[in-house]
Amino acid sequence: MNWEQLLSLKRFGDSNKRLRKEQDETRIGFEVDYDRIIFSSEFRSLQDKTQVIPLSQTDFVHTRLTHSLEVSVVGRTLGRLAGKKLIEKYPHLQEIHGYQPNDFGAIVAAAALAHDIGNPPFGHSGEKAIGEFFKSGNGKTYAGQLTPKEYQDLCDFEGNANGFKILTESRLGRPGGLRLSYATLGAFTKYPKESLPKKPTSHIADKKYGFFQDNKAAFQDIASELGLISRGANQDTSYARHPLTFLVEAADDICYTIIDFEDGINLGLIQEEFALEYLIKLVKSRIQTHTYNQLASTQDRISYLRALAINTLINEAVQIFIENEEAILKNTFQTALLDKSSYQAQINDIINISISKVYQSKEVVEKEILGYRVINTLLDTYVSAINNEYNGTASNYDNLILNTLPDTVITQESEIYKRLLGVCNFVASLSDSRAILIYKKIKGIAF
Structure with a gap:
């Protein structure tokens, strides 16, 4: 894969190629993507969709909307930092094609903003509830009327695939969905494969699926434009990830790891003492003890530690991405960026306590x-x-x-x-x- 193709500004229905050096610098196409997502009705509905605590009446608990906004902010920073290093490594991207470091941030921010746009109500349990209706409920009666892949789409209903459908599918008065750039749509698709076969390899891109049978042709068109490597065997549709997808995923991983933990503490489900115990190794080189000790409330103290922890993980994720960028382009890098983190043990500890104290709370x-x-x-x-x-x-x-x-x-x-x-x-x-x-x-x- 090569960055010239991967940074495509093409949109659904375009007849002419869009060139970066011809873009209006006051509002480039990747920034238009962000605007179209944030003004969509589907994005607005996230304000009343569960992130962790369903139907919470507590002001500071995150919804899918606040989570998505925070992931987009972290994603923008990840993209800009990585973009700066990529432009230094491939100066022709700027000198010949006109790409800027902030373009990478804009793509990642837009894809990250939309990453949960297809999720059903009630969090991930909503996905499971839809799937179980077809696996073991009254929907099971339709199995014989569907192809195996169509039936699997329903049995493993996937918010990521539903998000791709929302972003790309034409409907009356809205041809091409939100008409986002192909670069953003590629970066959005964490699992560029169809629902079957399930997890054919241990590659992170095979963990779930990213598009319904109904939208397969649309993704194949996008993959062709972006030059994504085909991975499918026996006529199964599967592609390598867009490299910037790894940064979108890292932004999500950073936010839900740290911020769900923060929510648990603010709700009283996790003791504040755990914050220092589990976060101190992430922040010990940056924490200002005097500043920390002056903070009077639990919420302020946890907020301070959260900001430092996120900054630490952002810098490390970018470092891992750049170190493995050539392998990512060849599709030989097979894990999430944070799986290579030197703080993986601390991250796993935080996630495990969030599972036991928050996700499985009464x-x-x-x-x-x-x-x-x-x-x-x-x-x-x-x-x-x-x-x-x-x-x-x-x-x-x-x-x-x-x-x-x-x-x-x-x-x-x-x-x-x-x-x-x-x-x-x-x-x-x-x-x-x-x-x-x-x-x-x-x-x-x-x-």
Whole structure:
């Protein structure tokens, strides 16, 4: 792979090539990507979607929206620092093509901003709830009507693939989705493969999948433009990652490792003493003891340690990326950047205590149970109504249910796969509160 192709400014529907040296420096194409994402309705819905604590009423607990904004800030810094070193290594990118160090930051920031845009309500349990409806719930009856890969799309419903669909899929009045640059779309796709085969190798890019069967052709077009290395065997579609995806992933890993830990402490689920015990090795070379001791509140002390820890991990992630950049371009680097961190033991300790004290806390578990019930009911109700209408057997109740769907959901798709996927996309688009409201209406619960 080469950076000239990987930094493509092309957008869906372009007939002419977009050249970096012809861009308006006041608002280059990669920055337009960021703006289009942040003004999209799908991004706004993240303000009421779970990051860790579902339906939390606490002001300082992160939602998917605040998490995404923070990941984009960290991603911008990672991209700019890496971009500076890449321009020094490949000066022709700037001298001949006009690329600047900040372009790398803009691409990573935009991709990082969108990284959770396809996630369903109720966090990762929402993905599992959709999948289990088709694996073991009423949706299992459709297995024989789908190809193995179509069925796997539903059984392992993936927020990353749903995000790619949102960003790229045309709909009435919005051709090409958000019409982002191919560079940003490439950097966004953490798992550039289809749902089968599952985890064919231990490569980090094979951990999950990144696009539905319905959007495979769109990704193949993007991969061709970017020059991504094809990895698929036996006609399976799989590609090497866009190199900047490693920085997007690092930004997410840094934020959820440190900030979910911070949330747990601020909520009282993790004792403050753990912060020093687990973070001190990340910050000991930078901490100002006098400044730390002057901070009066737990929230301020943890905020100070968090900022230092994030800065430490940013600098190390960039160093690992640059040291392995040639291997990444050849697709011989197979792990996440932080898996090579000298602080991996501390990172794992922080994640493990967050799992035991936060992710598996009573509050989280109880609300994830609610999420399963809500999502299963919504899928069962809407899938039944849409299929009954297509088959000409819709009841008056089915018609009432269908009237609650937005115009973006096409109920008369001839392919069963597209009808089922359309319902999943709709349910995934709902905020936590909206999903519960519709559930109550379906159940006739007073509110």
